[in-house]
Amino acid sequence: MTQQSDVLILGGGPAGLSCARALRALGVDNVVLLERERALGGIPRHCGHHGFGLREFGRVYSGPDYAKRLIDEAAAIDLRPRMTVLKLEPAGVVRATGPNGPEDFQAKAVVLAFGARETPRSARLITGSRPFGVMNTGALQQFVYLHGRCPVQRPVVIGSELVAFSTLLTLRHAGIKPLAIVEENARITTREPGSWIARIGFGVPVLTGTRLLRIIGRETVTGIEIDRGFGPEEMECDGVILTGKFRPETALVAPSHIEIDPGTRGPAIDAYFRCSDHRYFATGNLLRGIETAGQCWREGRAVAQMVAAGLENRLPLREPDVRVTLRGPLAYVYPQRIYRDAPTTNPLLFKARVSRAVRGRLSVIVDGSVVWSRRISALPERRIAWCLPSLDAKACQQISVELDAA
């Protein structure tokens, strides 16, 4: 038997839970949320350190406490943990399985909030043997915070995105000081004073301009080979924590009928967060990879507005009018498609990232005229966001986002 609801939310992290709560506040209460883990809360559940919730709740929480707050806020919703989604189908049909075996769901609107995960060793094609002890931050956090153990004692941390500092905090919680942070670029990825914090706050050396060449060890990691610019050298360690390089968790979207944008690697959306199949909405880190929990929380709230508008037939039923094209060193821009007359989404919010460190001028060009422009200095790992004030685009045939490097 297929279980019907107005809205089905897939994923119980910050985006999904905030969407559930916001829908309820908007008077939409026939909502079901499926989460595959045994507990709701998503990634913050195993970020045992502080730094969550200031903007959304006005105080600072630890990850698990933040997750609890999100769950409490969504408490009136039908929250279904231990439900693994298997398939997304047209007409809002979602096949899942759980403790009671396979179950089918159907909703007027389905919100995809699958989140993101770090790129594992395999997809990074790292040279070497494949011993135990090579893992992502997400796995390390689950070991330390959910199971109270640390599988490594003298690890090296690869990468210096913000999540690398979460790794440092996680290791410190377990009483472990990593040997080094290894970053292949000449500067660390997270905003300075990140390397200062690592060195002084954690006493961990930061090796920039250093490539990981090889992983050594038969059953467990015994060392790595690195190159600091003077050729290969060996470094003894018992673990390699691969941090960052997040990508959207599109395992269920990729084989489905829903279109994926090669830039964001998440579902292509319109300005209402709708996917190529209008029954499906996407939100949070599934849209493009990692942002903060707070950002996902806001996106969850934003998508709830659109879902509610859709249930009231206030969203256009036709295909989007214009596809946004890109020029210059841009990794992605979303929404990827827009409507000419878009009362619900004025002002129109764009988010983007550059594909390399670049200074230059970012412009939005509608039918050959620059309608918005700004000088930027951007790094690939930082979000760029801007609003187009009321887009008077009744005649808009073409819209492109262009970045001219200075």
Next chain:
Amino acid sequence: MREFIADSKVVIIGGGVVGCAIFRRLAMAGLAPLLVEAAADILDGASKGNSALLHTGFDAPEGSVELSCMQAGYREYLAIKDRLNLPLVESGALVVAWDEEQHAKLPAMVEKAHRNGVRDVAQIGRDELRRREPSLSPRALGALYVPGEHIIDPWSAPLAYAHQGLAHGGRILRRCRVTGGDFDGTRWVLETTRGPIAAGAVVNAAGNYGDLVEAINRPSPFTITPRKGQFVVFDKPAAGLLHAILLPVPTERTKGIVACRTAFGNLLVGPTAEDQQDRGRAEVDHATLESLIAKGIEMIPDLARHSVNAIYAGLRPATQFKDYQIALDRERRWITIGGIRSTGLTAALGIAQMVARDFAEAFGGLRDAEPIWTPVPNLAEDRARPYLTEAGGDVVCHCELVTRREIEAALQGPLPAGDLGGLKRRTRCMMGRCQGFYCSAEVVALSEGRLAS
């Protein structure tokens, strides 16, 4: 009088696919064999990383031991697979010609296949190739179609053989490395890391260590030079790009780079063929993996849109000879099964038949017993997996949809997982696209203190 940790009519050295198949066959013949494996679990050496194909032998050397073992093994696999709950993805294979030189070799390959008794092999043209495999690069000129080549599960099959052998009274000792031995004229005393073992006869199925173990009995006539094969496994959506197994026109040295689906619903490209000295360690390397991906995209352009799930490398026990090195030393009660290369998964059951025949003829004592069937859990994607059929067990590994109950089962029974690798091979947990991001902590907690040997 020395105390032995075991005293057996026959001891099989090596728990790879070949050792497991021989173990099964001799156990079913009532010999209560003992299998000793140096690693923490079976299938930890050459059998860990192969391309998981069931070959017809259409291109095997004519008149070779390898060909007859492959064909006997192929037949027996088909005969027993349902009783042991083993999968068979009936994909067929296409030997694709990418240039005129390769294309010119196809007719001779058809003739050879027919001489090898594989009579349904036929050459097909560009149009039919295109119709069969729409995602294949249009550069392909034509192909041999080999309907009988199939895809199987590389680990469940030998695991099932081991289980059936156990059910018939065999015994398996893991973390038991043979370090030496003496023959006293009637029996062997094998020295192992767990203590001395008495053996009425010995079967050397030590894979990449075959020549070293052989030296216990005689100066080894063959030398193993492990041949490394690296593989790239693409994520499940890529499996839709191919129907058949894509085989290259082979060279003298290797069958070349294959692209095929896997029983688990992925798409695999590999292996390379790289000789090395190290018998225990198979490293992957960035440049080679990139070249494999490029090779895959060259054959199947749409592969460029798909992401890599897993990377691995296997070592196949190559010798200076082309054929298998199989020998019976009647006097010294020693059977040698050496140099079983990439075709070993197919040939294992056939090799086991040959060993049983040799054993019966030389030493006697075999009898026929009613088989006890020991079906193994299904891991193949084309048949119902527990997450679809069973209520009550929640999913622990989300990428490969492995339930708690499956992991629990693999930690119990007559041959529980001996290490994390063994648990992965038995269940596929941690082997999916996230490679343990979500489930490794949970799996390690579940298996804590329970990875027995």
